[in-house]
Amino acid sequence: MSKRARTSHGRALAAHAILLIYTVIALFPVFVIVINSMKSRREIFRHPLSLPGPGSFDLVGFQTVLQQGNFPLYFWNSLVVTVVSLAFILLFGAMAAFALSEYRFRGNTLMGLYLALGIMIPIRLGTVAILKLMVAAGLTNTLFALILVYTAQGIPLAVFILSEFMKTVSDDLKNAGRIDGLSEYRIFFTLVLPLVRPAMATVAVFSMIPIWNDLWFPLILAPAESVKTVTLGAQMFLGQFVTNWNAVLASLTLAIVPVLVLYLVFSRQLIRGITSGAVK
Amino acid sequence: MGALTLSNVTKSFGATEVIKGVDLEVQDGEFCVFVGPSGCGKSTLLRMIAGLEDVTAGDVSIDGARVNLTPPARREIAMVFQSYALYPHLTVRDNMGLALKQAGTPKAEIAQAVDRAAGFLSLEPLLTRRPSELSGGQRQRVAIGRAVVRRPKLFLFDEPLSNLDAALRVNTRIEIARLHRELKATMIYVTHDQVEAMTLADRIVVLNAGRVAQVGAPMELYNDPANTFVAGFIGSPQMNFLKGGALGLAAETLGIRPEHLEISRETGDIAGTISHVEHLGGETNVYVHTEPHGLLTVRLFGEHNFVVAEPVYLSPDPTRRFLFDKDGLRMR
Ligand SMILES: Nc1ncnc2c1ncn2[C@@H]1O[C@H](COP(=O)(O)OP(=O)(O)OP(=O)(O)O)[C@@H](O)[C@H]1O
Ligand SMILES: [Mg+2]
Numbered sequence: 001m002s003k004r005a006r007t008s009h010g011r012a013l014a015a016h017a018i019l020l021i022y023t024v025i026a027l028f029p030v031f032v033i034v035i036n037s038m039k040s041r042r043e044i045f046r047h048p049l050s051l052p053g054p055g056s057f058d059l060v061g062f063q064t065v066l067q068q069g070n071f072p073l074y075f076w077n078s079l080v081v082t083v084v085s086l087a088f089i090l091l092f093g094a095m096a097a098f099a100l101s102e103y104r105f106r107g108n109t110l111m112g113l114y115l116a117l118g119i120m121i122p123i124r125l126g127t128v129a130i131l132k133l134m135v136a137a138g139l140t141n142t143l144f145a146l147i148l149v150y151t152a153q154g155i156p157l158a159v160f161i162l163s164e165f166m167k168t169v170s171d172d173l174k175n176a177g178r179i180d181g182l183s184e185y186r187i188f189f190t191l192v193l194p195l196v197r198p199a200m201a202t203v204a205v206f207s208m209i210p211i212w213n214d215l216w217f218p219l220i221l222a223p224a225e226s227v228k229t230v231t232l233g234a235q236m237f238l239g240q241f242v243t244n245w246n247a248v249l250a251s252l253t254l255a256i257v258p259v260l261v262l263y264l265v266f267s268r269q270l271i272r273g274i275t276s277g278a279v280k
Numbered sequence: 281m282g283a284l285t286l287s288n289v290t291k292s293f294g295a296t297e298v299i300k301g302v303d304l305e306v307q308d309g310e311f312c313v314f315v316g317p318s319g320c321g322k323s324t325l326l327r328m329i330a331g332l333e334d335v336t337a338g339d340v341s342i343d344g345a346r347v348n349l350t351p352p353a354r355r356e357i358a359m360v361f362q363s364y365a366l367y368p369h370l371t372v373r374d375n376m377g378l379a380l381k382q383a384g385t386p387k388a389e390i391a392q393a394v395d396r397a398a399g400f401l402s403l404e405p406l407l408t409r410r411p412s413e414l415s416g417g418q419r420q421r422v423a424i425g426r427a428v429v430r431r432p433k434l435f436l437f438d439e440p441l442s443n444l445d446a447a448l449r450v451n452t453r454i455e456i457a458r459l460h461r462e463l464k465a466t467m468i469y470v471t472h473d474q475v476e477a478m479t480l481a482d483r484i485v486v487l488n489a490g491r492v493a494q495v496g497a498p499m500e501l502y503n504d505p506a507n508t509f510v511a512g513f514i515g516s517p518q519m520n521f522l523k524g525g526a527l528g529l530a531a532e533t534l535g536i537r538p539e540h541l542e543i544s545r546e547t548g549d550i551a552g553t554i555s556h557v558e559h560l561g562g563e564t565n566v567y568v569h570t571e572p573h574g575l576l577t578v579r580l581f582g583e584h585n586f587v588v589a590e591p592v593y594l595s596p597d598p599t600r601r602f603l604f605d606k607d608g609l610r611m612r
Contacts, residue, residue, distance in 0.1 A: 170363055170365060172361035172362070172363045172364075172365035173363075173365045173367070175327070175330070175332050175352075175359070175361070175365070176359070176365040176366075176367070177367070178331075178332060178352045178353065179332075179353060179357065179358065179359050180353065180378045180379035180382055181353030181354075181379060181382035181383060182382060190367075190369065194368070194369060195368075
């Protein structure tokens with residue numbers, strides 16, 4: 001008995017060691033960016049791995065970022081694009097997933113496959129067509145263009161993950177709702193969605209990061225000053241001949257904060273969902 | 281108010297036919313139980329009555345009105361599920377009142393109806409709790425209460441007791457029987473537990489592979505089965521089936537219940553050896569291996585001292601035997 005307890009102890013230790021190493025590797029670049037954003041330019045090159053000390057501490061990067069350009073606006077743009085796209089992805093993805101998992105209709109499987117195809121085919125292959133479409137619709141240089149593209153990009157994965165989860169929601173519960181006279185919309189919003197909340201959080205986390213970090217579509221569809229996103233805005237410090245590393249690192253550091261906050265919000269949902277399922 | 285008629289109802293999922301033409305009349309106020317082996321289509325039939333599954337062909341009528349296309353909420357039915365299916369985000373009170381609220385009943389009336397149902401099932405102390413704060417038995421009582429509140433024409437139960445432990449199952453069974461007596465409502469109850477079927481039913485419908493094998497009062501099915509399927513399904517331990525040819529009979533099969541098979545150490549029709557004995561206190565089950573009939577069960581009342589490997593003789597009581605032809609149908 002005690003022997004088994006000890007081996008599982010050893011196993012837990014090994015698992016923790018692996019996870020710790022992975023955490024360090026994953027966080028290292030972030031750590032380097034954050035410490036160097038607070039150092040003077042000379043120190044960044046001389047001792048890139050040393051912590052900012054009394055001699056090297058310098059907030060010039062942050063000053064540049066906040067004075068030059070329109071960073072608060074860029075942040076706002078990024079936030080709007082990310083949050084609205086996520087909302088659309090979750091809403092429409094969940095609705096499509098519900099229809100696919102709940103209703104028997106001709107072409108159900110085919111429709112599911114068609115929607116899942118988007119996971120395998122990168123949306124960037126269609127950039128030229130998308131650009132033409134946006135020009136024709138007069139949507140270039142609007143945040144809405146980005147929101148549309150990101151929603152399309154995120155829906156396949158959302159449908160795929162959510163429809164699997166929705167199949168696990170008890171039929172009896174939905175049927176009880178039908179007998180009590182709830183509409184299909186009420187059944188979807190009040191009975192099914194709360195039960196797949198952990199899956200929704202997973203989808204949100206997976207979809208959020210690529211949207212926030214994307215440079216491609218903002219550059220092509222919305223490069224104007226008033227609709228620039230943070231990632232695009234930070235590019236102005238990367239010159240062909242001179243790069244203002246202080247400013248680049250500072251803007252990247254600032255860009256981490258909102259996405260971190262969003263992540264924390266979703267992951268709390270995720271954990272709450274998992275534990276509430278376990279306790280029940 | 282609450283007579284149900286099924287006429288030649290069928291149901292197919294894609295190419296597989298699950299319900300193969302069911303005709304059934306359930307009288308107003310009757311307690312009707314559907315029994316049958318797993319997968320025979322009991323739940324599917326019940327869901328079709330509720331309107332949760334489309335009917336492929338045939339008609340479902342409640343009180344003479346065809347309801348094939350009526351949505352579940354307007355059929356004036358209530359259903360109790362095996363998995364309780366309480367709304368997790370609502371309190372017990374709101375769970376019970378939801379159907380009336382959806383129907384636009386005034387608040388005061390809903391509260392009154394919920395209170396009456398809660399009093400009936402002793403749920404008053406639980407009214408403010410959520411389903412996650414209830415035990416399994418309490419949850420099922422709430423689910424039954426939710427059905428009662430609506431005052432439906434027709435109660436539908438889909439194996440409501442199979443998630444409960446044995447003691448609770450007996451209590452809830454008695455509760456449901458009392459409910460039926462006092463509400464005088466029509467109830468349709470699906471189970472594969474034949475004790476539930478025998479004790480609750482006015483009439484039992486035995487289903488086999490999507491068809492009605494026999495319909496009748498519990499003792500009718502026990503004393504007068506129409507075929508080998510019903511004969512084997514009703515009664516526990518199961519009826520013994522002996523080969524008619526080996527006994528010099530014209531019939532293919534002779535069926536005899538374990539309690540109607542006499543066992544003796546000295547003399548009898550069929551020789552065999554005891555292969556197992558079960559002492560249950562009030563009764564003793566003796567399993568006897570015979571040629572060419574195989575293992576036969578003898579049910580004795582009281583305690584007996586038969587032992588394994590003992591040679592014995594069995595004699596079927598000629599007045600209690602059932603004869604079946606080669607299609608399994610009863611020869612009368
Ligand atoms: N949605 C469906 N699609 C395809 N086949 C189905 C579907 N629902 C049920 N079936 C099939 O219909 C048959 C009857 O199912 P049903 O649930 O009515 O059985 P049951 O008699 O209630 O069994 P149990 O006692 O195990 O609950 C089964 O063979 C099942 O596989
Ligand atoms: Mg069933």
